[in-house]
Amino acid sequence: MTTTTRRGLLQAAAALAAGGAAAGARSADAPPRTPFAVAPTYIPIAGTDQLFPVRRIYCIGRNYAAHSREMGSDPTREPPFFFQKPTDAIQIVPAGETVDHPYPTLTKNYHYELELVAALSKGGRNVTPEQALDLVYAYTVGLDMTRRDLQRAMGDEKKPWEIGKSFDHAAPLGYLQPAAKVGHLKEGAIVLKVNGQVKQSANLNQMIWSVAEQVSKLSEAFELMPGDIIYSGTPENVGPVVRGDVMDGHIDGLPDIRVRVV
Numbered sequence: 001m002t003t004t005t006r007r008g009l010l011q012a013a014a015a016l017a018a019g020g021a022a023a024g025a026r027s028a029d030a031p032p033r034t035p036f037a038v039a040p041t042y043i044p045i046a047g048t049d050q051l052f053p054v055r056r057i058y059c060i061g062r063n064y065a066a067h068s069r070e071m072g073s074d075p076t077r078e079p080p081f082f083f084q085k086p087t088d089a090i091q092i093v094p095a096g097e098t099v100d101h102p103y104p105t106l107t108k109n110y111h112y113e114l115e116l117v118a119a120l121s122k123g124g125r126n127v128t129p130e131q132a133l134d135l136v137y138a139y140t141v142g143l144d145m146t147r148r149d150l151q152r153a154m155g156d157e158k159k160p161w162e163i164g165k166s167f168d169h170a171a172p173l174g175y176l177q178p179a180a181k182v183g184h185l186k187e188g189a190i191v192l193k194v195n196g197q198v199k200q201s202a203n204l205n206q207m208i209w210s211v212a213e214q215v216s217k218l219s220e221a222f223e224l225m226p227g228d229i230i231y232s233g234t235p236e237n238v239g240p241v242v243r244g245d246v247m248d249g250h251i252d253g254l255p256d257i258r259v260r261v262v
């Protein structure tokens with residue numbers, strides 16, 4: 001494609017997005033004309049009738065020292081790192097309900113990772129840790145579900161882990177709890193039970209990078225935008241679930257989530 005053609009296409013796309021003349025005769029607030037619909041992803045905001053529109057899901061890896069060691073790395077030498085899940089992997093888990101979570105295809109070793117999730121209502125680049133919490137609008141409890149066998153196999157082959165982390169329903173989470181109500185969560189128990197038995201039990205203050213530091217680090221690599229959410233890493237003792245297992249996720253200060261693997 002020539003530069004000129006490409007520029008023309010980009011301008012046409014921009015005009016469409018802006019509801020301009022290229023879009024044809026329709027009112028400025030009409031949705032763009034598309035041959036089919038793609039569902040946007042929203043998370044309900046607790047205590048309101050509003051929905052939080054999700055732009056990107058960032059996840060941090062190896063952000064608790066003991067989990068980093070159980071995954072085979074040395075937290076004193078290898079800093080945490082980021083990856084993403086697709087936005088439409090979100091599965092909403094209302095408080096007080098048990099949500100059916102489909103066991104995914106291709107895996108024989110399906111793992112839970114319980115995590116604090118932070119949701120941003122403001123963006124920025126090169127945000128300092130001191131400014132970072134101004135971007136954080138809300139928190140919730142989330143599961144970074146992982147096809148561990150596929151993740152490991154790809155890692156062993158030095159290929160991207162995408163297939164282990166980024167699949168349908170891979171991101172169950174609760175309604176967002178605004179920080180204006182629950183505060184900024186920096187310490188408190190994070191506990192995952194499977195069928196009533198405690199499997200993961202740690203404290204948010206054991207994170208290597210705090211939520212503020214994660215926002216700051218991420219903003220060096222990407223321009224953060226409103227609608228971005230961050231899975232802040234899991235503590236040690238990740239492990240498998242099978243069909244029929246019920247997972248209870250708890251973080252002090254937030255409503256629990258409950259998911260049944262089906």
Ligand code: MN
Pocket residue numbers: 059060061113115144231233234
């Ligand atoms: Mn994780």
